[in-house]
Amino acid sequence: MTDETSDRMAASDGVLAAAAAGGDRLAFDALVGRHQRRATQLAYRLLGNMDDALEVTQDSFLRAYRRLASLSAPEKFQAWLLRIVSNQALNYRRGRALRKSSSLDAPGGGEQEDGRGELNLPDPSAPAPVQEASAKELQRQIQSALADLPEKQRLALVMFSIQKMPQKEVAQALDMSVEAVKWHVFTARKKLKDKLKDYL
Amino acid sequence: MKPEDIEYQLSQLLDGELPAEQAQALRRQLADDPALAEEYRRYQALEKGLGRMARQTPSVDWELQRDSIRAVLEREALLKPLSAPWRSVLFRWSAAVSAAAACVVAGLLVMNWFVSGGPLRGKPVISVDFSIPKAHAGSTLQVAMTASAAPAASGSVLAVEYEEHSADEYAPAPAELSGGAWAWAERPGTVIVSAGGASPSQAQDPGFWGLDEL
Numbered sequence: 001m002t003d004e005t006s007d008r009m010a011a012s013d014g015v016l017a018a019a020a021a022g023g024d025r026l027a028f029d030a031l032v033g034r035h036q037r038r039a040t041q042l043a044y045r046l047l048g049n050m051d052d053a054l055e056v057t058q059d060s061f062l063r064a065y066r067r068l069a070s071l072s073a074p075e076k077f078q079a080w081l082l083r084i085v086s087n088q089a090l091n092y093r094r095g096r097a098l099r100k101s102s103s104l105d106a107p108g109g110g111e112q113e114d115g116r117g118e119l120n121l122p123d124p125s126a127p128a129p130v131q132e133a134s135a136k137e138l139q140r141q142i143q144s145a146l147a148d149l150p151e152k153q154r155l156a157l158v159m160f161s162i163q164k165m166p167q168k169e170v171a172q173a174l175d176m177s178v179e180a181v182k183w184h185v186f187t188a189r190k191k192l193k194d195k196l197k198d199y200l
Numbered sequence: 201m202k203p204e205d206i207e208y209q210l211s212q213l214l215d216g217e218l219p220a221e222q223a224q225a226l227r228r229q230l231a232d233d234p235a236l237a238e239e240y241r242r243y244q245a246l247e248k249g250l251g252r253m254a255r256q257t258p259s260v261d262w263e264l265q266r267d268s269i270r271a272v273l274e275r276e277a278l279l280k281p282l283s284a285p286w287r288s289v290l291f292r293w294s295a296a297v298s299a300a301a302a303c304v305v306a307g308l309l310v311m312n313w314f315v316s317g318g319p320l321r322g323k324p325v326i327s328v329d330f331s332i333p334k335a336h337a338g339s340t341l342q343v344a345m346t347a348s349a350a351p352a353a354s355g356s357v358l359a360v361e362y363e364e365h366s367a368d369e370y371a372p373a374p375a376e377l378s379g380g381a382w383a384w385a386e387r388p389g390t391v392i393v394s395a396g397g398a399s400p401s402q403a404q405d406p407g408f409w410g411l412d413e414l
Contacts, residue, residue, distance in 0.1 A: 025273055032266050040265070041257050050258045054265060061269050138249045139256060161250040186211040193242045200242040200249075 014075030021068035028065055035078055036061070038163060039085045045158040046089040048143055056092050060085045079172030086155050086173070138199045145195050149188050152176075156184035157192075210240050214247055 008016065008030040016034075019027035039060060043053035064081050071080055146154055152174065159170040160181065171178045193200065209226055212218040218226065230237045 025270075025277070028273070029266065029270055032269050033262075036262055036265055037260075040260060041254070044257055045253070050260065054260070058265065058269055058272070062272055065273060135249070135252065138245075139253050142246070142249050142253065157250070161247060162254050164251075164254065182212070182217075183208075186208050189211055189243060189246060190207055193239075193246050196246065197242065200245040 012075065013077040014073075017068060017071060017074035017077040020065065021071065021074065028068075031077060031081075032061055035081055038078075038165075039081060042082060042085050042158065042163060043089045045146070045162055046086065046154065047092060048147065052092060053089075056088045057085060060088045063088070076172055079169060082159070082173040083175065090151055134199075138196070141196050141199050142192065145192050148195075149191060153184045153188035153191070156181050157188035160185050161189075206236065207239065210236075210243055213240070214243055 008027060011019075011027075011030070013031065013034070016027045016031050020031060036057065040053055040057045043056045043060070044050055047053050047056065060081065064077075064084055068074075071077065073080075146158070149157070155174055156170060159165045159173060160167060165173070167178050167181050171181045174181065176184075206226075206229075209218060209222065213223055213226055230240055
């Protein structure tokens with residue numbers, strides 16, 4: 001690993017984003033490496049289909065690169081990127097009929113939330129096989145119900161409860177207050193709880 | 201407290217965000233109210249289900265994704281327009297070269313056209329003596345022209361007056377030249393010379409000249 005590469009890996013988002021805005025494509029590449037997992041997983045949760053999610057994520061990164069000059073606070077790159085991903089995913093949903101989702105029961109799929117592993121690592125809290133089937137059914141139902149939530153509620157819940165993003169980051173990404181995030185998360189939870197009462 | 205307020209507190213309790221005192225009070229309430237406890241259990245189950253979904257993301261080749269983004273950016277960089285100063289210099293050069301090339305080509309074409317007689321072979325042809333002053337709004341111009349019968353040698357010199365009008369009141373009035381040629385101003389600042397017809401509409405058009413260019 002060169003010194004230049006390790007410098008980039010150690011640099012903050014703000015430093016990298018500012019360098020990328022000045023035309024440093026390697027700095028942008030470092031930002032892609034740092035945020036691609038969270039961005040892709042967010043797109044996937046919003047679209048329910050990995051092919052679409054990958055397309056949206058790539059478009060979002062390219063859009064971000066072209067508009068870096070308009071980013072007034074480079075240190076908030078992640079929030080800004082996730083906002084682009086959210087908007088792109090929502091536009092994608094509106095603009096095209098989604099291909100049939102095959103994601104939740106895709107064979108061999110699965111990885112940890114941080115995305116470092118390619119294998120389906122065992123969940124320490126994994127239920128027994130019989131419970132496993134009902135757990136998968138619950139997730140299928142949740143994914144379906146998520147699609148019916150209003151956009152802000154869906155985004156807030158996906159980022160907070162699935163992506164495990166801190167409320168402050170969710171608030172920045174959605175350009176709203178932390179209190180608003182809490183309220184949207186609660187409202188979304190309540191709707192899902194009532195809708196999925198037979199599965200909970 | 202409204203039911204919705206209690207549910208909001210359940211949501212906060214789930215996230216560990218309820219102040220200690222309120223959390224303790226709510227836990228007491230949960231212990232005393234089985235229906236409320238059941239609601240809380242459902243919230244917990246839902247949250248667990250949501251959390252498990254993060255583990256169900258299909259495998260992605262992250263390096264491939266990164267490579268494809270990198271490739272698009274590199275391709276775009278190759279196609280990226282030059283920076284403004286270079287663009288400006290190149291534009292000026294290309295404009296100058298284009299203008300020079302156009303002049304040469306036009307000159308060759310005109311020369312060839314006059315030498316061969318072109319479509320006006322055997323008919324009166326007009327060439328223009330570029331000896332007129334710059335146009336000024338409202339001024340009367342003297343346009344000196346040379347009439348010739350191609351491919352024969354050029355002949356008499358005649359003068360055409362034309363008055364430049366404002367754009368609003370402009371009305372072209374073709375002036376008949378000797379040898380069946382016509383000259384008129386199509387718009388202020390230009391002179392069109394035609395030849396070889398009984399009227400301006402039938403005449404062949406050797407070209408037009410902006411007075412500013414002459």
